[in-house]
Amino acid sequence: MACVLCFLLLRSSYCKGSKILVLPVDGSHWINMKVILEELHSRGHEITVLHSTKSWFITDNSSIYTSIHIPTLSDEIDMNFFSLVSLASEVLQDKVLIKKLKDTKFDLMLTDPAFPMGVILGGYLKLPMVFNVRWINNGESHQSIAPSPVSYAPVSGSELHDQMDFLERTKNMLHYLYNLYELYVVINLTYTDLFQKYFPPGTDLVSLELSADIWLCRGDFIFEFPRPTMPNMVYIGGFQCKEAQPLPDELEAFMQSSGEHGVVVMSVGTIVSALPHGITEAIAAAFAELPQKVIWRFDGDKPSTLGKNTKLVKWLPQNDLLGHPKTKVFIAHGGTNGMYEAIYHGVPVLGLPLLFDQFDNLLRLKVRGAARVVEVRSLTKDNFLEALKDILENPSYRENSQRLSQLHRDRPMSPMDTAIFWIEYVIRNKGAAHLQSAGFGLPWYSYFCRDVAVFVLAIIGTSIWGFIFVCRLLCCKRSSKKIKPE
Amino acid sequence: MACVLCFLLLRSSYCKGSKILVLPVDGSHWINMKVILEELHSRGHEITVLHSTKSWFITDNSSIYTSIHIPTLSDEIDMNFFSLVSLASEVLQDKVLIKKLKDTKFDLMLTDPAFPMGVILGGYLKLPMVFNVRWINNGESHQSIAPSPVSYAPVSGSELHDQMDFLERTKNMLHYLYNLYELYVVINLTYTDLFQKYFPPGTDLVSLELSADIWLCRGDFIFEFPRPTMPNMVYIGGFQCKEAQPLPDELEAFMQSSGEHGVVVMSVGTIVSALPHGITEAIAAAFAELPQKVIWRFDGDKPSTLGKNTKLVKWLPQNDLLGHPKTKVFIAHGGTNGMYEAIYHGVPVLGLPLLFDQFDNLLRLKVRGAARVVEVRSLTKDNFLEALKDILENPSYRENSQRLSQLHRDRPMSPMDTAIFWIEYVIRNKGAAHLQSAGFGLPWYSYFCRDVAVFVLAIIGTSIWGFIFVCRLLCCKRSSKKIKPE
Numbered sequence: 001m002a003c004v005l006c007f008l009l010l011r012s013s014y015c016k017g018s019k020i021l022v023l024p025v026d027g028s029h030w031i032n033m034k035v036i037l038e039e040l041h042s043r044g045h046e047i048t049v050l051h052s053t054k055s056w057f058i059t060d061n062s063s064i065y066t067s068i069h070i071p072t073l074s075d076e077i078d079m080n081f082f083s084l085v086s087l088a089s090e091v092l093q094d095k096v097l098i099k100k101l102k103d104t105k106f107d108l109m110l111t112d113p114a115f116p117m118g119v120i121l122g123g124y125l126k127l128p129m130v131f132n133v134r135w136i137n138n139g140e141s142h143q144s145i146a147p148s149p150v151s152y153a154p155v156s157g158s159e160l161h162d163q164m165d166f167l168e169r170t171k172n173m174l175h176y177l178y179n180l181y182e183l184y185v186v187i188n189l190t191y192t193d194l195f196q197k198y199f200p201p202g203t204d205l206v207s208l209e210l211s212a213d214i215w216l217c218r219g220d221f222i223f224e225f226p227r228p229t230m231p232n233m234v235y236i237g238g239f240q241c242k243e244a245q246p247l248p249d250e251l252e253a254f255m256q257s258s259g260e261h262g263v264v265v266m267s268v269g270t271i272v273s274a275l276p277h278g279i280t281e282a283i284a285a286a287f288a289e290l291p292q293k294v295i296w297r298f299d300g301d302k303p304s305t306l307g308k309n310t311k312l313v314k315w316l317p318q319n320d321l322l323g324h325p326k327t328k329v330f331i332a333h334g335g336t337n338g339m340y341e342a343i344y345h346g347v348p349v350l351g352l353p354l355l356f357d358q359f360d361n362l363l364r365l366k367v368r369g370a371a372r373v374v375e376v377r378s379l380t381k382d383n384f385l386e387a388l389k390d391i392l393e394n395p396s397y398r399e400n401s402q403r404l405s406q407l408h409r410d411r412p413m414s415p416m417d418t419a420i421f422w423i424e425y426v427i428r429n430k431g432a433a434h435l436q437s438a439g440f441g442l443p444w445y446s447y448f449c450r451d452v453a454v455f456v457l458a459i460i461g462t463s464i465w466g467f468i469f470v471c472r473l474l475c476c477k478r479s480s481k482k483i484k485p486e
Numbered sequence: 487m488a489c490v491l492c493f494l495l496l497r498s499s500y501c502k503g504s505k506i507l508v509l510p511v512d513g514s515h516w517i518n519m520k521v522i523l524e525e526l527h528s529r530g531h532e533i534t535v536l537h538s539t540k541s542w543f544i545t546d547n548s549s550i551y552t553s554i555h556i557p558t559l560s561d562e563i564d565m566n567f568f569s570l571v572s573l574a575s576e577v578l579q580d581k582v583l584i585k586k587l588k589d590t591k592f593d594l595m596l597t598d599p600a601f602p603m604g605v606i607l608g609g610y611l612k613l614p615m616v617f618n619v620r621w622i623n624n625g626e627s628h629q630s631i632a633p634s635p636v637s638y639a640p641v642s643g644s645e646l647h648d649q650m651d652f653l654e655r656t657k658n659m660l661h662y663l664y665n666l667y668e669l670y671v672v673i674n675l676t677y678t679d680l681f682q683k684y685f686p687p688g689t690d691l692v693s694l695e696l697s698a699d700i701w702l703c704r705g706d707f708i709f710e711f712p713r714p715t716m717p718n719m720v721y722i723g724g725f726q727c728k729e730a731q732p733l734p735d736e737l738e739a740f741m742q743s744s745g746e747h748g749v750v751v752m753s754v755g756t757i758v759s760a761l762p763h764g765i766t767e768a769i770a771a772a773f774a775e776l777p778q779k780v781i782w783r784f785d786g787d788k789p790s791t792l793g794k795n796t797k798l799v800k801w802l803p804q805n806d807l808l809g810h811p812k813t814k815v816f817i818a819h820g821g822t823n824g825m826y827e828a829i830y831h832g833v834p835v836l837g838l839p840l841l842f843d844q845f846d847n848l849l850r851l852k853v854r855g856a857a858r859v860v861e862v863r864s865l866t867k868d869n870f871l872e873a874l875k876d877i878l879e880n881p882s883y884r885e886n887s888q889r890l891s892q893l894h895r896d897r898p899m900s901p902m903d904t905a906i907f908w909i910e911y912v913i914r915n916k917g918a919a920h921l922q923s924a925g926f927g928l929p930w931y932s933y934f935c936r937d938v939a940v941f942v943l944a945i946i947g948t949s950i951w952g953f954i955f956v957c958r959l960l961c962c963k964r965s966s967k968k969i970k971p972e
Contacts, residue, residue, distance in 0.1 A: 147633045147714060151933050152925035162924035170938045221717045226923050228633060228714035231707045407915060412899045412907045421898045429893060437712050438648035439638035447637050452656045 016044040018427045021106040021127065022065070023050045023118030028335060030057045032218065033112060033132055035240045038064055039420055048104070050121075070097065070117075085190055088120050092198050101125060107427045113212075116191070116205055123208040124198055128431040130423050131209075134218045134336055135357060150176050153227040159359050161367050162225035210440045213432040214422045218336055220415070222407040223343060223364050232435035234422045238408055239415035240337060241344035244323020251295075254311060255326045258293035264388070265321045266331035267297035267338070268352060274300040275352075279379055281305050286385035292328060292392065295321065322347050328398075329391050334358030339365060346405030348397035350388055352376050369400035502530040504913045507592040507613065508551070509536045509604030514755075514821060516543045518704065519598060519618055521726045524550055525906055534590070536607075556583065556603075571676055574606050578684050587611060593913045599698075602677070602691055609694040610684055614917040616909050617695075620704045620822055621843060636662050639713040645845050647853050648711035696926045699918040700908045704822055706901070708893040709829060709850050718921035720908045724894055725901035726823060727830035730809020737781075740797060741812040744779035750874070751807045752817035753783035753824070754838060760786040761838075765865055767791050772871035778814060778878065781807065808833050814884075815877050820844030825851060832891030834883035836874055838862050855886035 020040060024033040037047050041064040049065045051058040060067045071090040091097065102125065109127040111118025114134075122129045135156040154160035155175040160168050183206065191205045199208075213232065220237030229235075247255065255263055264287070268275065275283075280303045287294045288307025298312040306312070318338065321327055322345040332338045334353045339361050342349050349371040351362035365371035372387045391397045413421065426432055445451050506526060510519040523533050527550035535551045537544040546553045557576040577583065588611065595613040597604025600620075608615045621642040640646035641661040646654050669692065677691045685694075699718065706723030715721075733741065741749055750773070754761065761769075766789045773780045774793025784798040792798070804824065807813055808831040818824045820839045825847050828835050835857040837848035851857035858873045877883045899907065912918055931937050 147635055149633055149925055149933060150935050150938075151928055152923060166932075166937060166941075169932065169935060170941060173935055173938045173942065221921055226717050226921055228716055228923075230714055231712050407920065410911060410914065412904060418898060425896060428896065434893065435707055435712055437638060437714075439635055442637055446652075446655065447635060449636050449655060449659055451652060452636075452659045455652075455656060456659065 017046060018107040018424075019046050019048070019104060020108045020110055020423075020427075021048050021050070021101065021104075021122075021125075023070075023109065023111045023121060024058065025112040025114045026051070026056050026058060028337065029112050029114060029134075030055075032240065032337065033110075036110075036132065036416075036419055036423075039416055040423065041065070043420065043424075048106070050118075068097070068100070070094075084115060084117065085194055088117050088191075089194055089197075091117065091121060092124060092194075098124075108423065110423065113209055116187075116209075119205070119208055119212075120191075120194070123203070123211070128426045129212040130426055131212045131215045132218070132419075133215055148227045152225070154225060154360075155179055156357060156360055159363055161363060162227075207440065211436070213426045213435075216419050216422065218340075220340075220343075220408055222404050223339065223368075225364070230435070230437050232432055234418060236415040236419040237336075238340035238344055239419050241341055241415075242319065244320045244345070245317075247317065247320055247324065251317075251321075254293065254295070255321075255324055258326055261291045261293070262326045262328035263321075263324070264290065264292050264294045264329045264331060264392075265316070265318075265327055265347075266294065267316060267318055268331075268333040268354065275376065277301065279376060282379060282381040283384055284310065285381045286388060289385060290388070290392075319345075329388065331388075334362040336361055340408075342401070343370075343404050343408050346398070346402040348391050348401045350374065350391055352379070368404060369396055370404055371397070503532060504593040504910075505532050505534070505590060506594045506596055506909075506913075507534050507536070507587065507590075507608075507611075509556075509595070509597045509607060510544065511598040511600045512537070512542050512544060514823065515598050515600060515620075516541075518726065518823065519596075522596075522618065522902075522905055522909075525902055526909065527551070529906065529910075534592070536604075554583070554586075556580075570601060570603065571680055574603050574677075575680055575683075577603065577607060578610060578680075584610075594909065596909065599695055602673075602695075605691070605694055605698075606677075606680070609689070609697070614912045615698040616700045616702060616912050617698045618702045618704070618905075634713045638711075640711060640846075641665055642843060642846055645849055647849060648713075693926065697922070699912045699921075702905050702908065704826075706826075706829075706894055708890050709825065709854075711850070716921070716923050718918055720904060722901040722905040723822075724826040724830055725905050727827055727901075728805065730806045730831070731803075733803065733806055733810065737803075737807075740779065740781070741807075741810055744812055747777045747779070748812045748814035749807075749810070750776065750778050750780045750815045750817060750878075751802070751804075751813055751833075752780065753802060753804055754817075754819040754840065755821050755824070761862065763787065765862060768865060768867040769870060770796065771867045772874060775871060776874070776878075805831075815874065817874075820848040822847055826894075828887070829856075829890050829894050832884070832888040834877050834887045836860065836877055838865070854890060855882055856890055857883070 022033065022037065024030050037049070041047055047065040048068060049058065049062075050068050050070050052071070053069050058067075071087060071094065101121075106125070106127055109118060109122030109125065109129045111122060111129065111131060112133065113119050113131050119129070119131075150173050151164070151169055152162045154162060154164070155172055158172050158175040160172050164172060188205050195204050215233045216236050217233055218237050218239070219235050221235065223237060224235075246252070266283075274280075277300070280298075280300065282305075284303035284307065285305035287296070287310045288305060290307075290309060292309065294307075294310040295316060296310055296312050297314070297316045299314070302312065319341050322330055322341050327345075327347055329350055330338070330342045330347045331350045331352065332342065333355075334349075334351045335358060339349070342365075349362070349365055351358070351365070351371050351373040353359045353362050353373065354376060362371055362373045366373055372391055374384055374387050411418075439447050508519065508523065510516050523535070527533055533551040534554060535544065535548075536554050536556050538557070539555050544553075557573060557580065587607075592611070592613055595604060595608030595611065595615045597608060597615065597617060598619065599605050599617050605615070605617075636659050637650070637655055638648045640648060640650070641658055644658050644661040646658050650658060674691050681690050701719045702722050703719055704723050704725070705721050707721065709723060710721075732738070752769075760766075763786070766784075766786065768791075770789035770793070771791035773782070773796045774791060776793075776795060778795065780793075780796040781802060782796055782798050783800070783802045785800070788798065805827050808816055808827050813831075813833055815836055816824070816828045816833045817836045817838065818828065819841075820835075820837045821844060825835070828851075835848070835851055837844070837851070837857050837859040839845045839848050839859065840862060848857055848859045852859055858877055860870055860873050897904075925933050
């Protein structure tokens with residue numbers, strides 16, 4: 001024990017006051033990144049955040065970071081691959097900005113590779129790089145980071161789990177092949193001109209991504225399906241979770257008024273705040289039939305079917321509510337942050353997935369018996385109520401959630417301390433190249449040993465052919481000998 | 487920081503006084519295992535060690551464990567696969583022993599799968615299992631634990647590193663195929679009768695090994711080549727290392743007498759204590775030409791060429807000597823323990839590999855610029871002296887060793903604390919099945935998706951054939967139409 005503490009004390013003094021350059025992705029990705037930045041700031045690091053003037057959530061004035069503006073997309077242009085390329089070009093062309101960044105002599109680029117701008121800029125400035133990722137771009141980089149056999153490692157977006165039958169494995173394979181196509185053809189080729197102009201020959205977006213020193217992955221194997229991992233992948237799922245704080249008096253009174261029945265908490269995220277009217281009517285009607293109380297983070301017209309037990313709020317202290325002993329079920333869209341908060345506090349989930357990885361996230365909880373899922377497009381009052389009552393009345397959901405919570409908290413180091421450790425590790429050691437795969441530089445046929453297979457098969461084939469040839473020769477000789485005397 | 491401490495304090499109280507059954511492998515494997523047992527004992531666990539009455543190193547009387555005898559091999563029988571099977575049979579047939587073990591209600595089987603007795607007994611008693619391994623049996627179980635691409639993950643025993651050319655990859659592939667044959671045919675089939683008699687249908691030695699909850703691997707990626715790993719593999723390389731203690735007065739005086747030149751420490755392990763006479767003469771003659779002092783752990787006839795600077799000893803405090811500031815080079819056979827002690831203290835190595843994995847171990851240090859290797863069979867005074875002087879005079883060897891030492895010590899938790907954490911984790915959670923690959927149960931053609939590939943290719947083939955068939959049909963119709971009017 002003393003050993004661990006002395007390990008950490010010794011180390012924390014090494015790289016205080018390091019200069020960290022951050023290029024985040026906006027939206028819920030930024031919410032994640034900011035939690036890490038706050039922790040880095042509290043440990044004495046100087047943080048500079050690059051963002052556009054039109055950021056949704058990233059503000060100019062912050063006590064934890066210095067803000068630098070980068071060119072922004074005009075409103076007309078969609079966030080497609082081509083506009084991202086021209087944006088990256090603009091940044092690299094901005095000589096004043098690049099000089100400023102070079103002169104600051106940053107120790108690290110911390111970025112989210114969901115959009116490649118940070119990867120490109122970090123590579124251009126030759127900075128050690130740490131990624132903060134949920135899913136590795138395009139199907140968890142099945143091929144590139146660690147070989148994840150398609151037979152038991154479901155590709156993200158496939159909505160499959162790790163126990164697949166033949167047709168599911170076929171579906172997974174097709175997803176995998178499509179992802180390879182998207183990564184190597186669609187995305188990588190789009191950046192060809194940019195890389196030819198600004199980078200040494202042989203560099204492309206994929207190779208630059210693979211040169212990252214550490215990948216901080218917002219996953220945990222109590223939630224993710226076990227899969228092979230290279231040593232520079234570090235799992236930090238749930239790093240934003242913390243013990244619940246006391247609720248405001250009014251909310252606490254509401255929680256207590258639920259008595260023995262407890263409370264249902266509903267929130268479907270920041271991006272889709274309003275569900276279709278018909279759906280909210282059905283949900284409100286179902287809630288009205290419950291003995292429980294309900295707190296619903298709600299935007300839009302108040303449902304006509306709303307019961308007296310249901311409280312609509314514009315915002316709710318999600319973590320504190322999930323950690324409250326009266327909370328029985330969390331109704332959620334399946335965003336990663338919410339899922340880890342539910343796991344941390346051991347609360348079962350009723351999932352209403354809407355977008356992105358929400359389907360995959362909820363599937364993982366469902367497989368572990370800690371969630372049920374209702375598809376929004378087929379949601380009715382009856383099927384919603386049936387699923388909700390099932391979770392409330394069947395103790396296995398809560399037991400499974402509590403078991404996940406126990407396992408999630410049972411790790412050598414908290415996920416946040418783990419994240420900070422590895423960020424500071426890269427700063428201290430000026431990179432972590434020794435943890436990277438030697439397979440990255442190989443052409444595909446060498447990586448998969450196809451050339452070796454052809455060579456070995458050719459030798460075997462030639463040997464067999466040679467053997468048959470010699471046998472025939474001997475037979476012919478013998479038979480010709482036999483013929484002659486006759 | 488406080489968080490980590492509280493995490494650990496909280497946890498250490500959970501599983502104190504657990505009953506741990508240990509079936510070790512004798513020799514240097516036992517030296518390793520014993521270090522872990524001492525630590526487990528100091529944390530309040532009750533340890534029972536199963537061993538034969540003819541053990542080399544494992545004693546009956548110990549303050550840290552209770553000893554239970556198991557049947558032993560008679561002296562006539564070699565340690566081959568068949569004798570190991572009959573030994574395992576004898577243990578499982580011993581009703582008194584089995585009853586005693588069952589009645590004790592152990593919480594865990596801690597074993598070394600280098601010999602499979604512990605795996606078989608742990609499986610038979612249905613205990614959660616933790617393995618303490620150096621190399622995973624037969625080529626690091628390339629296929630079974632984590633897919634390690636043959637293109638960059640060298641098979642143990644191949645004496646290859648992770649940057650391979652075409653012929654080296656071919657050699658690695660042949661090693662890999664041979665290992666598969668040995669694991670699945672030679673070893674696994676030998677145990678068929680035993681498994682049919684004592685285990686449920688479908689169980690074999692490989693499946694039992696793969697059901698282990700945690701594999702504690704005596705590796706570290708500053709030494710091992712980076713390769714993919716499943717989440718239930720935990721790397722604890724160097725767990726036995728500790729800071730140097732003061733030397734006995736006489737030895738300290740000898741070290742100090744070396745002045746600015748420093749000392750060369752030589753020890754070639756416990757198994758081969760005596761090198762051939764011609765070799766020791768050459769080595770002694772080379773030592774005699776050095777300005778350094780030399781401490782040589784030596785068994786046999788004193789070399790006639792011995793210089794005054796060389797001190798022969800029957801035993802030496804290796805860790806304390808390696809940690810001494812006067813020590814300049816460690817001459818070693820390349821056993822894993824010695825390599826990690828050299829890395830821990832940042833001392834460069836001159837390797838004289840003799841057996842087993844010593845060649846692979848030394849190769850890893852050599853690739854990192856922290857060692858040179860001299861083959862014993864071609865050792866002469868001149869080539870030995872040249873290599874030794876190179877290490878002594880070229881500062882890069884020491885710098886590289888120091889860099890490895892710094893990286894090795896830079897981890898979130900010491901290797902020993904990591905080992906204990908995961909052993910207690912398995913006890914606390916009654917296993918760690920959620921970290922195991924779902925691929926273990928699949929037949930090989932499904933694991934490698936060969937069935938899916940055949941299916942997809944068949945569909946593509948049929949589609950192309952159908953397309954051609956329809957085209958031909960249309961062409962024929964058109965040409966027959968053309969013909970008719972004429």
